[in-house]
Amino acid sequence: MSRVRTSLLLLAFAPLLIGADKPVLVPDISARKVEIRYSFTGAQLLLFGAVVFPGGRPPSHPSDIVVVLRGPVQPILVREKQKIAGIWMNADQDRFRSAPSFYSVASSRPIPDLVDDRTAAIYEMGLHNLQLSPGGGALPEKERRFEAGLLDLRKRRGLFAESPRGVEISDSVLYRATISIPSQVPVGTYTAETFLIDRGKVVAAATRDIQIDKSGFERFVALAARRHEGLYGLAAVLLSLGMGWAAAAFFRRRM
Amino acid sequence: MDIYLPIAGQSVNALFMVLLGFLVGILSGMFGVGGGFLTTPLLIFYGIPPTVAVASATTQITGASVSGVMSHMRRGGVDLKMGGVMIVGGLFGSLVGVIVFRLLQATGQIDLVIGALYVIILAWIGGLMLKDALVALGYVKAPTTQKPTTRHNRWVASLPLRWRFYSSGLYVSPLAPLALGFVAGMLTVFLGIGGGFILVPAMIYLLGMPARIVIGTSLIMVLAVSAATTMVHSLTTRSVDIVLAGLLLLGGVVGAQYGAMLTTRVKPDLMRLALAIIILLVALRMAVGLAWRPDEVYSIEYL
Numbered sequence: 001m002s003r004v005r006t007s008l009l010l011l012a013f014a015p016l017l018i019g020a021d022k023p024v025l026v027p028d029i030s031a032r033k034v035e036i037r038y039s040f041t042g043a044q045l046l047l048f049g050a051v052v053f054p055g056g057r058p059p060s061h062p063s064d065i066v067v068v069l070r071g072p073v074q075p076i077l078v079r080e081k082q083k084i085a086g087i088w089m090n091a092d093q094d095r096f097r098s099a100p101s102f103y104s105v106a107s108s109r110p111i112p113d114l115v116d117d118r119t120a121a122i123y124e125m126g127l128h129n130l131q132l133s134p135g136g137g138a139l140p141e142k143e144r145r146f147e148a149g150l151l152d153l154r155k156r157r158g159l160f161a162e163s164p165r166g167v168e169i170s171d172s173v174l175y176r177a178t179i180s181i182p183s184q185v186p187v188g189t190y191t192a193e194t195f196l197i198d199r200g201k202v203v204a205a206a207t208r209d210i211q212i213d214k215s216g217f218e219r220f221v222a223l224a225a226r227r228h229e230g231l232y233g234l235a236a237v238l239l240s241l242g243m244g245w246a247a248a249a250f251f252r253r254r255m
Numbered sequence: 256m257d258i259y260l261p262i263a264g265q266s267v268n269a270l271f272m273v274l275l276g277f278l279v280g281i282l283s284g285m286f287g288v289g290g291g292f293l294t295t296p297l298l299i300f301y302g303i304p305p306t307v308a309v310a311s312a313t314t315q316i317t318g319a320s321v322s323g324v325m326s327h328m329r330r331g332g333v334d335l336k337m338g339g340v341m342i343v344g345g346l347f348g349s350l351v352g353v354i355v356f357r358l359l360q361a362t363g364q365i366d367l368v369i370g371a372l373y374v375i376i377l378a379w380i381g382g383l384m385l386k387d388a389l390v391a392l393g394y395v396k397a398p399t400t401q402k403p404t405t406r407h408n409r410w411v412a413s414l415p416l417r418w419r420f421y422s423s424g425l426y427v428s429p430l431a432p433l434a435l436g437f438v439a440g441m442l443t444v445f446l447g448i449g450g451g452f453i454l455v456p457a458m459i460y461l462l463g464m465p466a467r468i469v470i471g472t473s474l475i476m477v478l479a480v481s482a483a484t485t486m487v488h489s490l491t492t493r494s495v496d497i498v499l500a501g502l503l504l505l506g507g508v509v510g511a512q513y514g515a516m517l518t519t520r521v522k523p524d525l526m527r528l529a530l531a532i533i534i535l536l537v538a539l540r541m542a543v544g545l546a547w548r549p550d551e552v553y554s555i556e557y558l
Contacts, residue, residue, distance in 0.1 A: 036259060038498075040266060074557055074558075075557075075558040076558060077555070077556040077558055079553065079556065081549060081552045081553075081554070083548070086546055088552075089367045090366070090554070150555070152553070183257075183259060183266035218259055219261075221261040221497060222261045225495070229490045232497070233489025233495065235497065236489060237314070237482045239500070240314050240315065240317040240321070243501075243504045243508050244317070244322055244504075245325070246508070247322060247508035247512055248512065
């Protein structure tokens with residue numbers, strides 16, 4: 001359905017677009033809303049779209065596309081374990097004021113080949129260019145260590161990902177990339193950014209929002225646990241008492 | 256069959272959780288322990304966040320101890336007065352435990368404290384039980400220089416304000432069971448264990464209660480304190496996952512019934528030996544976890 005909407009949009013804007021001297025991106029996502037239900041084990045999002053070039057003709061050299069999906073930003077505290085007296089314990093910590101809870105980037109070629117470091121840093125393209133805003137005036141060396149630790153941890157959980165050849169471009173006009181979301185993804189508003197890169201410069205950019213939210217029973221439970229703590233606790237106790245009693249009653253009758 | 260846990264915020268294999276509950280349930284039915292000392296570490300190894308694991312294991316303990324309490328009540332194997340005193344201690348213990356838990360969480364040392372407490376307590380109790388079981392089975396000669404056993408522990412006997420506990424046939428100060436309940440309550444909050452496997456030996460060796468009454472009394476205490484702790488966790492840490500608890504309970508309550516049936520068929524000393532070995536294995540695993548380089552050197556806390 002959204003595909004139809006996109007093409008209609010494309011048609012409607014076509015006269016305007018043809019007149020412009022800059023290419024325009026028309027992005028879309030396979031789902032605007034991801035619902036977390038009881039069977040949720042993660043999701044695959046297809047980020048696709050078209051590039052509308054001025055005059056309707058793609059340039060002779062190929063352009064590149066970078067797609068970034070990022071989750072809501074959270075302030076976090078990262079702790080580091082060190083071996084003290086033979087035991088691994090938390091010994092050091094660092095604060096990051098704006099760490100994205102999810103970050104996945106896909107590009108048609110490795111990012112260092114596409115843009116210089118400055119541009120990559122400005123648009124936060126690539127894991128190493130995230131602006132995490134470390135706080136607390138720690139030494140740069142320590143900050144780098146903690147940043148590497150945070151990236152590694154989230155990468156292994158599937159919350160941070162880089163896929164240097166994850167964008168497929170067909171006929172220089174259509175592009176598509178698949179980004180997978182693990183089940184332990186946090187809820188919130190995600191943004192999908194698409195960049196069109198031509199000879200080391202970002203020539204067009206577009207963003208779309210995606211809602212990731214618990215729905216149905218899962219949403220009800222999560223809300224109840226947060227808003228009606230007392231009733232929720234009582235329900236948990238009654239559930240365990242009831243199930244224990246039911247099993248005892250059932251087995252006694254059988255024997 | 257994967258199912259999404261709304262509070263833990265991740266999906267788990269539902270069959271695995273039911274099976275885990277079942278195995279722990281068998282143990283709890285056989286030995287009169289809540290089984291939390293196994294559930295919590297196993298959930299943490301599986302990848303459930305530690306606070307959710309502790310809180311949800313507590314909920315499961317309540318369910319697993321219900322049928323035990325019911326059958327012991329019918330047999331008259333519960334000292335309600337003694338249990339009541341211990342429950343009061345346990346409620347205070349769980350409240351104080353939550354405050355200390357929060358303090359440790361703020362300093363970032365909660366994982367270490369949980370791990371270290373597990374190792375110390377499990378190694379100690381497991382060692383005691385192993386020795387007892389080996390002596391009873393005749394593999395090891397009991398120490399011949401046995402002191403004339405006094406009925407009560409010397410410290411317990413020296414406490415003031417004695418009460419008479421008729422079902423237990425004891426004349427001791429209520430401060431002793433109160434303190435015992437307090438410690439068990441704190442441990443319930445910290446470790447997600449019912450404290451049954453500490454209460455049972457403590458009641459036998461420290462208070463000198465008759466074995467006939469010990470298990471039922473400890474179970475009723477575990478039932479009350481774990482229910483209260485579930486409430487406390489829901490109100491403060493908000494990490495009780497009712498779906499996870501439900502899955503564990505599903506297996507747990509059924510397992511507890513089969514466990515109780517098994518008790519009549521297996522030699523009790525062999526069972527004690529088996530439990531001692533299980534406890535020591537868990538302790539060893541936790542000790543290795545403390546000394547070995549962990550997979551995750553870094554951990555994240557949300558502010």
